[in-house]
Amino acid sequence: MKKTMIVAGLCLAVCAGRAQSLEAFRNKLRSPDAKYGSRVEVVEHGAAASAVRSMQASSTGGKIRGYRVRIFFDNSQSARAQAQQTTARFKEIYPSIPVYMDYDxxxxxxxxxxxVTYEEAVILCGKIKDSFELAFPIRVEIPLSVFAQSSQTKGEEER
Structure with missing residues (x-):
């Protein structure tokens, strides 16, 4: 199933990490989903391309409002151990998806x-729901540096 998505302003937020290239992001979207075979066709407007290039050139250490999927939260006496087990299990099942354990x-x-978008979080939630049935999307502040780190890691893996 082929889905078409017009990406203009959203590319600015996704690709704002200075080291992540727009082409790498496009390639990620073009890749068919392993479970459903769906993919995204990106149509980029000229103004969006120049805005992305200028953001990539700047070296801000800012954050963007985005989403992650919560797979565990607890405050019981065994919560730390359970969180560590959940983190390890997730890394084993989905090694390419970043996982974060926090204590608040x-x-x-x-x-x-x-x-970057709620829709992307819902898709991720659907992919992992079989293994983590209590998963749900949450809104978070994401440092731009994580996008730069992920693209640098991908570049190292390709070498």
């Missing part, structure tokens, strides 16, 4: 992914 008194929380 009194809760241990495990979230995954770096999604």
């Amino acid at each position: 008194d009194p809760y241990f929380k495990v979230t995954v992914g770096n999604c």
Whole structure:
């Protein structure tokens, strides 16, 4: 199933990480989903391309409002151990998706992914729902540096 998505202003936010190239992001979207075979066709307007290039050139250490998927939260006595087990299990099943374990008194929380749009978070949630049935999307502030780190890691893997 082929889905078409017009990406203009959203590319600015996704590709704002200075080291992540627009082409790498396009390639990621073009790749068919392993489970459903769906893919995204990107249509970029000229103004968006120049805005992305200028953001990539700047070296801001800012954050964007995005989404992650929460797969665990608890405040019981065994919450730390359970959060660590959930993190390890997620890394084993989905090694290419970033996972974050946090402690926000009194809760241990495990979230995954770096999604720019709510729709992207819902898709990620659907992919992992079989393994993590309590998964749900949440809104978070995502440092732009995580996008730069992920593209640098991909570049190293391709070498």
